[in-house]
Amino acid sequence: MHISEGVLSPAVLAGGAALTAAGTAIGLKKLDYEAIPRVALLSAAFFVATLIHVPVGPVGLHLVLNGLMGLLLGWPAFPAILIALFLQALLFQFGGLTVLGVNTVTMAVPAVACFYLYRGLLRRGGTVAAAAAGACGATAILLSGLLVAAALLFTGEGFLTVARLVALAHLPVMAVEGVISLFVFQFLKKVRPEMLEGIYGPGSH
Amino acid sequence: MSAIREPFSEGESLLHRLDPRGKVAAAAAFSVLVASSRTFATALTGLCLAVVAILCARLPWRKVAARLLVVNGFVLFLWLVLPFTYPGEVVWRWRWFAATREGLAAAGLITLKSNALLLGLIALVATVPLVDLGQALHRLRLPDKLCHLLLFTYRYLYVFEQEYQRLTQAMKIRGFRPRTDLHTYRSYAYLAAMLLVRSHDRAERVYQAMLCRGFQGRFYSLKEFSWQPRDRLFLATAGLSLLVLAGLEWLLPWTLGRTGGG
Incomplete structure (x- = not known):
């Protein structure tokens, strides 16, 4: 979930920007020139995939897929998510320049964390891998929700209830993302296993 | 549209x-x-x-x-x-x-x-x-790779958006109606996954085309x-x-x- 402009305190904004700069630097370092088209096009595809609205009862939730992005990209998910959020800020005015850092952290840190958390399980294959892919999608959203709540809480204690509500709103998204991530992983494994080489490869790329 | x-x-x-x-x-x-x-x-x-x-x-x-x-x-x-x-x-x-x-x-x-x-x-x-x-940010000394990523991502947003429209249209023609059930979630997941697969395949072709044209890690812009x-x-x-x-x-x-x- 995006935090809007003008909400967070300067300290939180600065912290988010610093973390994003560091994460992006690492991500770019691990990214060869050769891989730029692949990462950029995946980023574009993820951007479009977030336009998909999945019905949950009466409301439509849009996909986030940051867990999957972490799985497919590893560290380069950081710059890829930064770019996607920058484009969203420019094209739809969701978020903005000053919250770009915080919003990137709340999406990209869970993505990279899930990559390392679930890589071992995903390598095993079979039901374990499928379950791990689902858990990966759900965990990424859970962490995102917690990070958003933390950003609000660090801004001021008066935001406690807001932070709680925002974190709670992530729960249905978490369930949906888990299911979707599981199916996407199964599909990719069948159709283009080479896309998952980041998981099976010797080191992180 | x-x-x-x-x-x-x-x-x-x-x-x-x-x-x-x-x-x-x-x-x-x-x-x-x-x-x-x-x-x-x-x-x-x-x-x-x-x-x-x-x-x-x-x-x-x-x-x-x-x-x-x-x-x-x-x-x-x-x-x-x-x-x-x-x-x-x-x-x-x-x-x-x-x-x-x-x-x-x-x-x-x-x-x-x-x-x-x-x-x-x-x-x-x-x-x-x-x-x-993208060019302006490059001149303002943002990292090369980041600017390349931005320009590439932007360039292909529209391509994949059309791809997405085509795929949803195909689903509709086959009588797909979104509901709150596993079938819907699976269909949407396959739709997202298909977008990713298409992007992977296209990236391969794009990179080969770039190599053919002598890409050396630099984009030239005609914009002054x-x-x-x-x-x-x-x-x-x-x-x-x-x-x-x-x-x-x-x-x-x-x-x-x-x-x-x-």
Whole structure:
């Protein structure tokens, strides 16, 4: 979930920007020139995939897929998510320049964390891998929700209830993302296993 | 019809003709100042500056208003929650709802800042076509790879959006109706996965095509930025307004009630 402009305190904004700069630097370092088209096009595809609205009862939730992005990209998910959020800020005015850092952290840190958390399980294959892919999608959203709540809480204690509500709103998204991530992983494994080489490869790329 | 568009990047106004580098720099400074403001005076002045910039850009106001409405959803949510949950002095009570002065002030300040920042972003950055923006950011010394990623991602957004439309159309023709069930989730997951697969395959071809054309890690742009007197004038005006903003924030903190929330 995006935090809007003008909400967070300067300290939180600065912290988010610093973390994003560091994460992006690492991500770019691990990214060869050769891989730029692949990462950029995946980023574009993820951007479009977030336009998909999945019905949950009466409301439509849009996909986030940051867990999957972490799985497919590893560290380069950081710059890829930064770019996607920058484009969203420019094209739809969701978020903005000053919250770009915080919003990137709340999406990209869970993505990279899930990559390392679930890589071992995903390598095993079979039901374990499928379950791990689902858990990966759900965990990424859970962490995102917690990070958003933390950003609000660090801004001021008066935001406690807001932070709680925002974190709670992530729960249905978490369930949906888990299911979707599981199916996407199964599909990719069948159709283009080479896309998952980041998981099976010797080191992180 | 495409859902992804750049409705603000086209125009003949003075603001559209300015050098993107100056506009991006001004937007960044403006955003930092407004986002870190704690007083209504600064936030309100920032909002006025942003409105002036929007008027100078002569943007279709309906579209600007539509964007503002969407983005103010979160602000509305804050108005519904913050006044009643922020600790402080109670100024209004109805049944078991009690609104505090501090909560109302925080919500008000956020509303001003949020809209000022949005309008500033629309006026100064969204008026630059993205391709020029990528080049401008490159000139402003952002990392090479990041600028390449930005330009590439942007370039293929539209391609995959069309791909997405085609795939959803194919699903509809086959009688797919979204419901809250596993079949729907699986279908949407396969749709997303198919987009990823297409992007993977296309990336391969794009890279091969780049190699064929002798790609060596550098993009050449035919676009030449030229720094004109009007850019100097814009930067001077923007600098002056920003100084006023900074002065309001730090030299006159007692002007209007300080709030703790921002």
